Amino acid sequence: MAHEVIFEAKHMHKAFGPTIALKDVDIQICRGEIRGLIGENGSGKSTIMSIAAGMQPATSGEMIYKGQPWHPKSMVDSQHQGISMILQEANTIPHVTVAQNLFAGQEQDFSKGGLINMSKMYKRADELLKKFGITNIRGRDPIDRLTFEDRKLIEIVRCVTDDTEILVVDETTTALSHEGREILYKLIHKMTEQDNKAVVFVSHDMDEILEQCTDLTVLRDGDIIGHLTREEMDAPDAVQKIRLMMVGREIGEKYFREDFTPSHQEEVALELQNISFGPIKDFSLQLRKGEIVGMGGLSGCGMHEIGKAAYGLEKLEKGQVLRNGKPIKSCLQAIESGIGYISKNRDLEAIILDAPIQTNIVLPSLTALTKGGFIRPKDEKKLSDAQIGAFRIKCGSGKQYVNTLSGGNKQKVSFAKWTAKGSDVIVMDCPTRGVDIGVKQAMYALIEEMKKEGKAILMISEELSELIGMSDRLIIMKDFEVTAQLERSKDLKQTDIIEYMI
Amino acid sequence: MENTAAVKVFSKDWFRTHGAALAGYGGVLFCIVFFSITTPLFGESIWSASKLSTLISDVIVLAILSVGAVFVYSLGSMDISIGKQVGLYATIIVAVTNSTGSLILGILICLVIAVFIGIVNGATGELLHIHSVVSSLVFMMVLGGISTLIYNNMGSRNVALKSFDHHIFKNVWLMVIVLVVEVLIVTFLFNYTKFGKNARAIGANPVAAEQSGINLVKYKVIAYVIMGVFVVVAAIFQMGYTGSASDSTGTGFEMNVMVALILGGMPLSGGMKSRVSCAVLGSFTFSLLNVGLPMIGIPVNTVNLIKAIIFIIVVLITCRKSRGVLPR
């Protein structure tokens, strides 16, 4: 493996107003390596690479690329010179063609004096797709017809050219299907092993990083904490060590539940009876009090839709959702009967960012708070403060706006809505996504607490370790059908489950 | 880290959250101070009894409309049919009063129509998945056409109250009382009941509001109906001032409402920062400029120019989006 340094950053400092994202960071990337960058939210791992890739300028510091000082003007400029970055959010542009997406920002290459030649663009697009081995997509295809995973593939194709020397993959794999991930892994291994390029892999996901990367750098709070070589990554206590470096303190042994026996009360809290809607046919589930039922699968398997159906958000063609014997046909009925729902698009659907914490927490409970036709502000505050205390939400007061909170505290607000309402059944979709390890630990403790109180929990998640660690019963779905139902046990391993998912 | 955050909350974030309110109050205060000082120099003080009553008469219709419109604007939508509604209601009230002698009957008919329009405006957006402004645009055109047809049918450009003594509606004290009562009612509904809270939640994030159990159709309809009722009240005063109504009554009122609300600091996208005070402050700023500027010798032609410049200055202070992509 060659060790030529291709990129170096010295004394990188980045501040967003009062928030400091990077504090005097030095980093070196070498050819032929797949460098993992791991860290919590706010650690700076995405920031440093986004500066390298031209998305934003540093506040101070210098960068050296291929031996020359490096000052990219934009992402397109950076890409032309060899550093490309694939972003985490969906970065394709809808309602236009694949080719327009592939060459967005580079229209000058196809135009003379402001006049654009679209057929030239389509031809180049087809050539490019063929080179990547993508045979089912043409340049003229409207991008709206592509699946979510295929759209991510188009983003990857857009970023990687022959001139690419460094590819930065920023938390992209969660969006990809299994095949997409395989294409990506093949690509990065080819780039580093055969073409002597470099890849920087930014992620949260411990398992994936340990599997794919050759070296690992850990960041925390804008600083680099340490490096691990491949041997150190293969050591048996690597996960613990890395977690310690990421969080900065001993978080203790306890993470998920410590017991390994499935348990629940007798009474059925929520029942889905032979429900069919869209591509889902004849799905049944009984959720009992004091039980945590986990649902897992690849992102398109249908489990997210089941969650919505359980909350009355989907129009059922057949079957019904029953709570205490009564059918649930709308989410208002669901709420009134004691069901709560936390959407996986937390920032867009589960909470209102442009609103105070208090408003968010009391929102489902407004009817209950109405006494004699009006709502006393004192009652609202009491209800909200009780939750803020119980969840230890870090804020100045209940009047603070939610968009000023950290990811973990936002998640706490979305939980607090339902505990304030006193919901006995909670459907949570990806409850710890994007949340730091320390907060995750607190949430798992909270969920276990809720289980002990007799609440029924339906936990839908794309993180297998979380599902194995927390569920009493685990349901795996694939292509809108249930492929496995597994009971909680000490011997349950991720590898067993993956077979049912793919 | 949280403690420092709490301290910083007061400086820049505080301004960002309260900037709009600041501009709303600031605008009115500035006008009050400015005109208190300058108008006496040109003859009469703006606070003299006669000028004050001119001020109240000028502001009353706009203020009633704006306060009612707070509900709809907090949803993040707007109603551009308000002007034509006022015109139509004024016409109906005059016509019905002339033919039946009963003012109340005319008002009741208008209320029924207003509730109907409110229901349609509120419901069609959600149920048919079209932009809610579209249905109010349609009403604007339809009502405008109907109004013209009515006047063509009657053969004259305007109608006047024949038997009814409308001077009661010119009484300034009545205007003040009605306005105060309206502000109290709307403030109560807006801040202390779920009607207002849900409306603001819908404006802030309709998907999250829906998932928190808010029935979008129901609360949108309620917001529009509440506004509709006050449009009728405003029409009564509009008609009452002159005792007549014409084909062009109400033209441009919806734009005045929009300008008044913006001057008062109301966010056009609705949401949590909507306040009833925006409507009151903005309408008064608007009217103070209308009444005060001519008093200090500004020719009529130039009044609009100054209003426009002040509008632009106020919005640059309150609505500026400093970071990120261009606002929509």
Place this chain on the structure above:
Amino acid sequence: MKILKKIGGTLMLPVGMYIVMMILCYANGKMFFGTWAMWKTLSVDIAVSITCALGIGLQFKCGRFDFSGGAIMLIAGILAGNIARDSGNNVLLMVVLALAICVVLSLLVSFLYVYGRLPIIIATIGMAMLYESITCLLYNGTGVNLVPNMTLRVFATFPMVLIPLVIAIAIYAFYSYFTTTGKQAVLLSNNQQSAVNIGINENKNVIISYIFSGLLFGLATIIWLTKSIHNASFSSLTTVGELFSNILPVFIGLMLVNFCGDTIGIIMGSITLCLLNYGLKAVFSNETGAAIATIVTGIFILMLNVVSAQGMNWIHMIKKAFKRKETI
């Protein structure tokens, strides 16, 4: 087969409207409908409608509601018309002034939006208010009246009206299909954040697009200015209402995008709208006809929006009903 479907979809609205109006007119004894004379008279109205709709549409496509077009046209019309007349009826001067003033005023609006970072509705309303107030000051608020001026009216008559019309259509098509700016504008309007991340310069794009829409409004002004009397705007935002009566062709243009592209779609929409106005005015009196036309236009807009929002759903439901019948 596909080509037939496309042509059918494109022509269905204007042809349909033509047939309906023809029946209406002939039934009422107005046999001049459909004659060459009608088309010559109508061509001016159609031209104004198309050019205005193109100007509105260029910004509307990018998600920008521009309220200022009418005010820009009014100032440009007053200045260009009066100056040209006072310089000895100089047609060339009128054309150059109209174009230049419209472009400059549009640029100012774009600067306020881009550098003031205000929401687009607020920015354009502010500029519309400013421009309208300026019209009250120009030439002492007398507006412009070139109706009796035969020399300068050259573009308001057939066939000269076709010159600015064709140029406007060419500019719009050129912008949308052949320029980098046009293509990048589409990317920006569909996913603003991504496009900006990739490195597309949003500010430059918006400013250039306003130069284009300024040119389009300039061409509209050339025709519109001499067509009838235009008064200065003394009450707020009257130009907005006038401008937005041309919004129907924009909606139609967007709806017909899949059939013939939005350029031809807007042309079809304008023809439909003008036929409607002409037919109704011919059958009923001028004002009654206009009123009914407004009502029908409003309902038309409603139907269009509902169909484009729900059309897919209805087609699915019909298909499903058929499938069930087949399986039985």
